[in-house]
Amino acid sequence: MTEQTHAPETKAAGGDLAVALDDVRYAFESYRATNDQRLAEMETRGGGDPLTEEKLIRIDAALDESRRRLDRMTLDRSRPALGFDGPRDPMLHEHKAAFASYIRSGEAGGLKRLEGKALSVGSGPDGGYLAPPTVEGEILRRLANISPIRALATVRMISSGTYKKAFSKTGPASGWVAETAARPQTNTPVLAELSFPAMELYAMPAATQTLLDDAIVNIDQWIAEEVESAFAEQEGAAFVRGDGVDKPKGFLAYPTVAEASWSWGNIGVLSTGVDGAFAAANPSDILIDLVYALKAGYRQNASFVMNRKTQAVIRKFKDDNGYYLWQPPASAGAPATLLGFPVVEAEDMPDIAEDSVSLAFGDFRRGYLVVDRAGVRILRDPYSAKPHVLFYTTKRVGGGVQDFAAIKGLKFSA
Known part of the structure; x- marks a missing residue:
């Protein structure tokens, strides 16, 4: 009876970064084990098992999805609020209020007045x-x-x-000279x-x-x-x-x-x-x-x-000791690494x-x-x-x- 294979299921149900990071590590461990199995089958049978190949593809997709989920959660947590806790600039506050009035109702008088005060052009070739x-x-x-x-x-x-x-x-012209020796003229840099x-x-x-009439919408x-x-x-x-x-x-x-x-x-x-x-x-x-x-x-x-397609190919590479060159993020917000250097997708x-x-x-x-x-x-x-x-x-x-x-x-x- 053929063994039924499944890609690893996601364990993160909430917004916990630590759980999302565990998902990435769990998916990579499954990927590593399945790829090792595929390589062993190729050595013993002279070819890979199609079921193992299919399982590896599913795990690879699950690993990509876990990475994207972790990146989204890290991004959402790192976004700063639009609020401002320091001393307020009256002109800035007035500009913000006039801009909100323009966006919500189309009233542009306040913005025209402010941009006139600042001696700036009120609208470009396309307006605005x-x-x-x-x-x-x-x-x-x-x-x-x-x-x-x-x-x-x-x-x-x-x-x-x-x-x-x-x-x-050409870079800066320089050279060594003795303390009392004459300084020869250097070439002019290009x-x-x-x-x-x-x-x-x-x-x-x-x-x-x-939506624009809803006052609670920022x-x-x-x-x-x-x-x-x-x-x-x-x-x-x-x-x-x-x-x-x-x-x-x-x-x-x-x-x-x-x-x-x-x-x-x-x-x-x-x-x-x-x-x-x-x-x-x-x-x-x-x-x-x-x-x-x-x-x-x-x-x-x-x-x-x-x-991501190039990254999927490189994920299978190992060094002479059998260690994978691609490694998952070491912490939430950190990138995956390849040969110790960050990987940017x-x-x-x-x-x-x-x-x-x-x-x-x-x-x-x-x-x-x-x-x-x-x-x-x-x-x-x-x-x-x-x-x-x-x-x-x-x-x-x-x-x-x-x-x-x-x-x-x-x-x-x-």
């Missing part, structure tokens, strides 16, 4: 008014928590349309400029008038919650693969070259040696090579970035395919820059989707690689 700093700050905090690359990168707030950064291609324009990102949440919180997913989804795609046309330029959109011939302006990559796959023998060796392709100064804060990374760069490793805080132009603008539209009220919400954001030595890729090619 600036949201209070509390709403803007809450949106940016939420994006930092759920947008994977934003959470890793350096983020700069700017007031103009473009952020420009000078850098030296400077270049990186430019990061802020592009417009928009979302259009809809509300019923009944309008600031509602707007932040409605736009966070839309903004995070668009940012996540752009920071990874954006072409730089009307959107940020993703780190995978830059030219790639073999690491042995790396030069500034390119992303260095290592190849697996097999088109569309890892090597059949010792597949994890290339991951070690990738780690050490990065200079020591960058490795200290480096992370692996990949999507970015669904916009490409799946493993021929000539794809499906895995990146690097210090993204030094390697990638996100620029946010100050100000979130909201236009109330009660006409286009009656009886619903639309809120055309825009922010300006840009991004690109600022240090090409800080990020390396793994290319699945011969």
Whole structure:
């Protein structure tokens, strides 16, 4: 009689982080045991049991779901409240009240008066008014928590349309001299400029008038919650693969070259040696090579970035002692690790395919820059989707690689 197999059931019924973390560990233990069974069957029978393969796939899905649940619970607990306990700025309080009046009823007189006092333009090309700093700050905090690359990168707030950064291609000229020896003239450093324009990102949440009339509904919180997913989804795609046309330029959109011939302006990559796959023998060796392709100064804060399908393949890798290279989070809020480095799951990374760069490793805080132009603008539209009220919400954001030595890729090619 064939043994019936099941993926491990979730044990967490409530919102307890400790129980959710136990779920992840329990799922990984089941995954490890089932994969070891699969490997043993392949050695003894010359092939795997389809039932074991099916069980492993179900456990892998359960492990992913446990990880997502733990991440959601950690995110919800870490979100700050919109309240403010310190001394209140009268202008800020007035702006918040005027903004609430505009959102709920469309009364814009208060916002026009305030923006006139501040000598700012009341509306842009598409109209709208600036949201209070509390709403803007809450949106940016939420994006930092759920947008994977934003959470890793350096983020700069700017007031103009473009952020420009000078850098030296050759590095500073220096040398050793004796105490009384003449100091020879050093070569002039070769400077270049990186430019990061802020592009417009928009979302259009809809509300019923009944919701807007409900005084107990926190309008600031509602707007932040409605736009966070839309903004995070668009940012996540752009920071990874954006072409730089009307959107940020993703780190995978830059030219790639073999690491042995790396030069500034390119992303260095290592190849697996097999088109569309890892090597059949010792597949994890290339991951070690990738780690050490990065200079020591960058490795200290480096992370692996990949999507869940690539992560599912790597979960099966072991070292020479039989220990799995991928390990579940050590505590609530901590990431899973691979070779001791954090693993960041970015669904916009490409799946493993021929000539794809499906895995990146690097210090993204030094390697990638996100620029946010100050100000979130909201236009109330009660006409286009009656009886619903639309809120055309825009922010300006840009991004690109600022240090090409800080990020390396793994290319699945011969």
